[in-house]
Each structure stands twice: as structure tokens, then as C-alpha cells.
Amino acid sequence: xxxxxxxxxxxxxxxxxxxxxxxxxxxxxxxxxxxxxxxxxxxxxxxxxxxxxxxxxxxxxxxxxxxxxxxxxxxxxxxxxxxxxxxxxxxxxxxxxxxxxxxxxxxxxxxxxxxxxxxxxxxxxxxxxxxxxxxxxxxxxxxxxxxxxxxxxxxxxxxxxxxxxxxxxxxxxxxxxxxxxxxxxxxxxxxxxxxxxxxxxxxxxxxxxxxxxxxxxxxxxxxxxxxxxxxxxxxxx
Amino acid sequence: xxxxxxxxxxxxxxxxxxxxxxxxxxxxxxxxxxxxxxxxxxxxxxxxxxxxxxxxxxxxxxxxxxxxxxxxxxxxxxxxxxxxxxxxxxxxxxxxxxxxxxxxxxxxxxxxxxxxxxxxxxxxxxxxxxxxxxxxxxxxxxxxxxxxxxxxxxxxxxxxxxxxxxxxxxxxxxxxxxxxxxxxxxxxxxxxxxxxxxxxxxxxxxxxxxxxxxxxxxxxxxxxxxxxxxxxxxxxxxxxxxxxxxxxxxxxxxxxxxxxxxxxxxxxxxxxxxxxxxxxxxxxxxxxxxxxxxxxxxxxxxxxxxxxxxxxxxxxxxxxxxxxxxxxxxxxxxxxxxxxxxxxxxxxxxx
Numbered sequence: 001x002x003x004x005x006x007x008x009x010x011x012x013x014x015x016x017x018x019x020x021x022x023x024x025x026x027x028x029x030x031x032x033x034x035x036x037x038x039x040x041x042x043x044x045x046x047x048x049x050x051x052x053x054x055x056x057x058x059x060x061x062x063x064x065x066x067x068x069x070x071x072x073x074x075x076x077x078x079x080x081x082x083x084x085x086x087x088x089x090x091x092x093x094x095x096x097x098x099x100x101x102x103x104x105x106x107x108x109x110x111x112x113x114x115x116x117x118x119x120x121x122x123x124x125x126x127x128x129x130x131x132x133x134x135x136x137x138x139x140x141x142x143x144x145x146x147x148x149x150x151x152x153x154x155x156x157x158x159x160x161x162x163x164x165x166x167x168x169x170x171x172x173x174x175x176x177x178x179x180x181x182x183x184x185x186x187x188x189x190x191x192x193x194x195x196x197x198x199x200x201x202x203x204x205x206x207x208x209x210x211x212x213x214x215x216x217x218x219x220x221x222x223x224x225x226x227x228x229x230x231x232x233x234x235x236x237x
Numbered sequence: 238x239x240x241x242x243x244x245x246x247x248x249x250x251x252x253x254x255x256x257x258x259x260x261x262x263x264x265x266x267x268x269x270x271x272x273x274x275x276x277x278x279x280x281x282x283x284x285x286x287x288x289x290x291x292x293x294x295x296x297x298x299x300x301x302x303x304x305x306x307x308x309x310x311x312x313x314x315x316x317x318x319x320x321x322x323x324x325x326x327x328x329x330x331x332x333x334x335x336x337x338x339x340x341x342x343x344x345x346x347x348x349x350x351x352x353x354x355x356x357x358x359x360x361x362x363x364x365x366x367x368x369x370x371x372x373x374x375x376x377x378x379x380x381x382x383x384x385x386x387x388x389x390x391x392x393x394x395x396x397x398x399x400x401x402x403x404x405x406x407x408x409x410x411x412x413x414x415x416x417x418x419x420x421x422x423x424x425x426x427x428x429x430x431x432x433x434x435x436x437x438x439x440x441x442x443x444x445x446x447x448x449x450x451x452x453x454x455x456x457x458x459x460x461x462x463x464x465x466x467x468x469x470x471x472x473x474x475x476x477x478x479x480x481x482x483x484x485x486x487x488x489x490x491x492x493x494x495x496x497x498x499x500x501x502x503x504x505x506x507x508x509x510x511x512x513x514x515x516x517x518x519x520x521x522x523x524x525x526x527x528x529x530x531x532x533x534x535x536x537x538x539x540x541x542x543x544x545x546x547x548x549x550x551x552x553x554x555x556x557x558x559x560x561x562x563x564x565x566x567x568x569x570x571x572x573x574x575x576x577x578x579x580x581x582x583x584x585x586x587x588x
Contacts, residue, residue: 108304108388109381109384109388110307111372111374111376111381111385112374112377113318113372113373113375114307114318114372117314117318118310121311121314
């Protein structure tokens with residue numbers, strides 16, 4: 001069965017783009033990318049559902065073509081997609097790293113009640129909800145997979161192991177609330193220890209302190225496709 | 238010639254009050270000392286102090302916020318969870334005994350057992366008995382309450398260490414005390430959580446001498462905790478009447494008694510110590526010339542123009558260091574309905 005998938009997101013989606021060949025190994029899948037770099041978040045017009053990004057757009061993942069969902073440019077409609085991989089969780093232009101709930105959680109104990117409120121009412125979440133509602137109102141009826149933020153494989157400079165582990169655990173807690181808040185499926189994600197034990201891709205230019213390495217992206221994409229139950233001639237990357 | 242003949246107009250009731258404009262009272266307050274931009278101000282106390290805290294913060298003073306609101310959380314939610322009310326997330330501190338107890342707990346000179354700290358609610362969740370409203374949904378375990386409290390105390394320690402001026406609004410003399418441990422609570426067990434057992438919890442109406450002693454002890458222990466580093470206090474008395482009294486008196490004389498004690502304590506402290514100043518927000522709101530115009534229809538909650546009048550007098554002596562931001566106008570419309578008062582919950586028990 002053929003599938004059409006839209007990968008939509010910012011730098012986190014760009015990290016997935018590192019593993020684009022994995023999609024190629026699954027011929028039944030057609031993938032469209034709309035990826036913006038960090039700090040240049042995409043925008044979905046609530047009326048036309050045209051997805052665009054700011055003028056200064058340039059993607060490190062070089063997937064800078066514009067997908068117009070529900071528009072006419074490429075004849076692709078929201079209803080054509082079987083699934084959307086929404087990979088922008090928690091990300092917002094400048095300052096998000098300071099305001100990201102998980103970062104706050106790492107520094108203080110937070111109750112589940114407050115956490116739920118933070119996830120539901122955080123300005124990022126309101127914005128993401130708006131994006132997803134726009135897609136659904138444009139006729140999209142498929143599955144939405146929220147791909148949570150890929151965390152660093154390496155211990156960020158200046159961060160203690162204890163703090164970093166708390167950060168990851170807090171973020172896992174945070175991500176756990178997303179499905180409800182955004183009415184999407186949350187892709188199962190590895191635990192902090194898996195990041196630590198994952199192979200380091202020192203030579204990979206795309207590896208940085210806030211995203212993932214190529215090998216990690218491959219693992220995530222495989223995980224994602226398995227989640228979608230996509231049949232494939234899966235090969236070891 | 239007699240001692241009254243040369244007194245200024247404000248020394249006489251007729252000119253000072255009867256013929257005065259309650260929205261613009263002259264010569265009501267003369268500061269003892271100045272507050273500079275470099276001074277770190279901490280705020281705490283009864284719910285009326287939240288107004289003072291907000292206005293000072295918006296006017297360029299450095300009001301400490303050692304437990305800031307998590308980023309992106311809307312203001313109304315932040316307040317619901319006890320953020321942005323005071324310099325730390327301790328909720329309302331209604332009595333001087335409660336304040337002294339907080340210092341001792343933060344400094345580690347007293348330890349509070351789990352059973353005194355965590356009260357269970359009918360739905361099974363637990364609350365921190367000393368700040369019962371900061372987690373509206375409660376916490377799942379006693380251990381979680383302890384964890385949250387330890388974090389909170391670490392922040393309170395930082396505040397006590399770093400503040401230069403402590404703005405404290407005294408609110409109540411009535412409190413509930415654990416007969417065995419002498420711990421005092423901001424709300425009676427059975428309201429937000431816990432179970433009221435008359436053998437365990439005793440009503441206490443803290444009198445003048447005990448209030449005075451509590452403040453002096455607080456100051457002594459605080460200076461010790463700060464390694465002798467001095468600080469100053471700006472005291473106020475909340476003009477918000479009691480929601481309910483457990484004294485057995487009518488609520489009106491109970492309120493007058495309570496406020497009179499607190500006002501006398503503040504006055505005594507300001508007379509005795511150069512490092513204590515008293516700011517008469519209580520008098521501005523309760524001024525007979527205002528004919529209760531500063532109160533909402535419930536005659537308890539202070540209206541916005543009352544708060545503004547109070548702050549106008551305050552800023553006449555401690556000038557704004559920066560203009561109020563545009564949004565302050567909207568926020569300034571807030572009344573006591575928008576401040577968090579655990580005590581107000583007692584109203585629900587009235588018949």
C-alpha cells in the first residue's frame with residue numbers, strides 16, 4: 001500500500017532529513033519535506049493552509065522547496081497525505097531554549113497539574129495546535145505523528161551529568177503530555193541512557209549539541225516508519 | 238500659645254480628614270529612608286501585599302523573584318500556581334509567627350515532620366499545609382510534597398540572604414496552631430486538606446506582645462542567618478477585613494481588634510527601630526473620609542482606585558524609577574478578586 005507522508009518541522013525535522021535514505025528504502029512511501037532551520041519556524045496560513053517560512057529561509061537540510069498543502073502550486077492537497085510527521089515540538093524562535101518547559105523542569109520539581117497546564121497553555125502549544133487544526137480543516141484526515149525533540153547524544157558542555165539526566169527525564173515527562181495536548185500520536189522515543197550509549201558521529205557535520213547525529217536520525221526514522229507500519233525492504237543503514 | 242496652635246493642618250481631624258480629598262491625601266507619609274535602584278526588595282505577607290509587589294516591580298524597583306514563573310506560562314495560570322505573587326512561592330504569610338517559622342525552617346533550625354507538612358485531601362492528593370493553594374491539583378505523594386518544599390526552601394534561603402529591604406504586610410492575628418508542635422498554619426485543616434481534630438489544632442489569637450516578640454525574634458535570627466548583614470523593613474497592615482473569625486466575637490470587633498494589634502505592633506517597631514518604616518496603606522483605605530469607597534460591594538475587597546491611591550502616596554516618597562509599562566494599566570484594574578487569598582475561602586462556610 002502506498003503512502004504519502006509530509007514531514008513538517010524545523011531543525012528537528014532537519015535532523016530527520018539526515019536519514020532521508022531510510023525513506024528511500026521503503027518504496028511504498030512518498031515523502032514531502034517542509035523543513036525550516038532552527039529559529040525560523042514555519043507558518044501555516046489559517047485560511048489558505050499554505051505553509052511558508054520567513055524570507056530569510058535557508059535550510060541546512062537543503063529541503064527548501066515549498067509544499068503548499070491544500071493549495072494549487074504542486075497539486076498536493078492536505079487530504080492527499082496519509083500521515084504528517086510534525087517535528088517541531090517545543091521549538092519556537094529566539095528564546096525558546098530558555099522558555100522551553102523541559103528546561104524549567106530540570107531545575108525545579110514540577111507537579112503534574114502544573115506540567116499539564118504548561119503543556120496545554122504554553123504559547124508554543126497554542127501555536128502548534130493552530131497549525132494542526134489548520135491542516136485538519138483543510139481536509140487532512142490521516143495520522144499526525146508528533147516527533148519529539150531529538151536530544152543530544154553528547155553531554156552538552158558545562159552541564160553536569162546529573163542535571164542533564166534530570167533534563168532528559170523532565171523532557172520525557174513533558175513529551176508524555178504532548179499527545180493529549182495536540183491530539184497527535186507521540187512517537188515512542190528512547191530514554192536518556194540510550195542517547196548516552198548511542199554511537200557518536202564525530203565526523204558527521206550535522207551533529208550538534210542540540211539535535212541528533214545521523215545514526216540517531218536513522219534510528220528515529222526507522223522507529224517512525226515502524227510506528228506507521230510501513231512495509232519496507234528495510235536494510236541496515 | 239499652646240502646643241496645638243502651631244501645628245500644620247494635617248494634625249487636625251477637620252482639615253486633615255474631614256475636609257480632605259481621600260484620593261489625594263497630603264503629608265500622610267514621610268519616608269524614613271530612601272529605596273535605591275540597587276536595593277534588592279523582597280515581598281511577602283497577606284494578600285494585599287501582592288498589589289504593592291506588582292506596582293513596585295513595574296516601577297523599576299528591583300523586586301526579587303527567586304521562584305520565577307516557568308517561561309511561556311500565561312499570567313493567570315502562573316498566579317493560580319502561586320507564581321508572581323511574591324518574591325518566592327510561599328503563598329500568603331498572614332502572621333508574624335508564620336513568617337518566623339518559615340525563616341527557621343529555611344535556616345534549618347526547625348524540622349517539620351511529614352504529617353505536619355503534607356495534608357491529604359478528600360480526593361487522595363496531598364498539599365503543602367504551609368502554602369495550601371499553590372498546587373490546585375495537589376501532589377500524588379507525601380514524598381513529592383517534601384521534594385517541592387525542599388526546593389522552595391532553597392529559594393527562600395536565597396531570598397533571605399540577598400534581600401536589602403523586606404516589604405511585609407501583616408494580615409491576621411488569628412491562626413491555627415498545632416498544640417503539640419506549636420506550628421502555625423495559614424489555613425485551618427479541613428479547608429484545603431487535612432482533617433480538623435480539635436485535640437491537635439488549637440485556635441490562637443496572637444496578641445500584641447507575642448506579635449512584637451515574633452518580629453524581633455525574626456529580625457534577630459534573620460540577621461544571624463545573613464552573617465550579620467543588616468537589612469531594612471517596610472511594614473504595612475492589610476486593610477482587608479477578616480473573612481471569618483473563630484474568636485467567638487462578632488466579626489466586626491474581631492477585625493478591629495486584629496487590625497488594631499497589627500497596627501500597634503507596626504507602630505511600635507517603627508518607633509523603636511530606625512531600620513523599620515511603616516507605610517500607612519491601611520489608613521488610606523480605611524480612611525473615614527473615603528466612606529468605604531475604596532472597598533468593593535462586599536466591603537472587604539479593595540478596589541483598584543484604592544490600590545492606586547495607596548501607591549500614589551507611596552511613590553510620592555519613593556519615586557518611580559521607571560514609567561509603568563503600557564500593560565500596567567490593564568493589570569492595574571485588578572482588584573482583590575485577582576489576588577490569591579486562601580483566607581477568602583472561609584466565606585463558603587458562612588450561612
